[in-house]
Amino acid sequence: GAVVSQHPSRVICKSGTSxxxxxxxxxxxxxxxxxxRQFPKQSLMLMATSNEGxxxxxxxxxxxxxxxxxxxSLTLSTLTVTSAHPEDSSFYxxxxxxxxxxxxxxxxxxxxxxTVL
Amino acid sequence: GENxxxxxxxxxxxxxxxxVIKCTYSDSASNYFPWYKQELGKGPQLIIDIxxxxxxKKDQRIAVTLNKTAKHFSxxxxxxQPEDSAVYFCxxxxxxxxxxxxxxxxxxxxx
Numbered sequence: 001g002a003v004v005s006q007h008p009s010r011v012i013c014k015s016g017t018s019x020x021x022x023x024x025x026x027x028x029x030x031x032x033x034x035x036x037r038q039f040p041k042q043s044l045m046l047m048a049t050s051n052e053g054x055x056x057x058x059x060x061x062x063x064x065x066x067x068x069x070x071x072x073s074l075t076l077s078t079l080t081v082t083s084a085h086p087e088d089s090s091f092y093x094x095x096x097x098x099x100x101x102x103x104x105x106x107x108x109x110x111x112x113x114x115t116v117l
Numbered sequence: 118g119e120n121x122x123x124x125x126x127x128x129x130x131x132x133x134x135x136x137v138i139k140c141t142y143s144d145s146a147s148n149y150f151p152w153y154k155q156e157l158g159k160g161p162q163l164i165i166d167i168x169x170x171x172x173x174k175k176d177q178r179i180a181v182t183l184n185k186t187a188k189h190f191s192x193x194x195x196x197x198q199p200e201d202s203a204v205y206f207c208x209x210x211x212x213x214x215x216x217x218x219x220x221x222x223x224x225x226x227x228x
Contacts, residue, residue, distance in 0.1 A: 042220070042221075043206060043218045043221050044206070044218050046215050105163065106151070106163070106216060107163060108153070110160045111159065111160045113158070
């Protein structure tokens, strides 16, 4: 299957600072990438849909000014958590969708564990 | 919007037995149904998927069935092994749109 990487895998930061997470599709081009967050023992919650070259579409309840998403190329999307607070601590996972077919598969990155002190 | 229900939430089987996880969906427009396996601290891994134009798909010990009329699909794992222990998520989507996930099933395979 297709490979998606995330960096960093783990980050600890102080409250009030900003953190950037990168998501890369390594062996395919992804017109669309998705960002999810996952709390312990819970399912994945979609935060936003990121399309290359256009503004991200955020799910209801997700603050677009707090979670900045940039999809500058067909292989890279970034999520920046601005002015992070302890309640932003979570497991953030991106996925990249293959394109060109009728049914588009999504492949997930390994996730980023964010801890805000 | 789409609502995906998944059962059971936890499942314990003995090594060698079969495991079955069931999901239902609400949106008749959904046409893509993947299953993901997630190990602790890792991202979900696609293990099998099925499109709405087929009723069953098999890949070695893993099979998925789809009943479009009843709007449910199931994951079947045969001859389970301890390394199958993980959380399994079903999902549904209308191709090209975001996945709607079930709440997950924690599978434990005991030796």
